[in-house]
């Protein structure tokens with residue numbers, strides 16, 4: 001009997017704590033973002049996926065060499081025939097590739113990479129250079 005009374009008292013205390021919180025939550029703005037029901041608000045300076053100006057790329061491979069996460073791959077067939085491939089699932093979003101590229105070709109955007117259960121879908125061929 002004593003235990004039931006103390007449990008009831010504990011439950012009442014919990015309710016007394018929760019009800020005002022619930023009331024407050026119903027009348028204040030949500031703390032969480034509304035994505036995917038509204039566009040995400042991305043903070044300035046957010047380090048997102050890598051992009052490229054393909055026409056500026058010379059296939060020198062400096063970005064590949066300096067990428068600490070092995071997120072870039074250069075597949076070269078001949079001098080002017082190469083592909084630069086980006087693996088976002090490996091990317092550390094560090095920006096080193098942008099720093100290393102002396103041609104100003106590769107750069108970081110403030111766009112994030114969408115989630116998927118098929119990582120192969122994320123792979124991007126940034127440059128597919130063929131002889132003119």
Ligand code: SF4
Nearest residue numbers: 067091092094095097
């Ligand atoms: S941002 Fe960093 S990890 Fe990502 S591709 Fe560039 S160098 Fe590699």
Ligand code: SF4
Nearest residue numbers: 057058060061063101
């Ligand atoms: S993006 Fe820049 S560093 Fe990377 S291969 Fe092209 S030119 Fe070289």
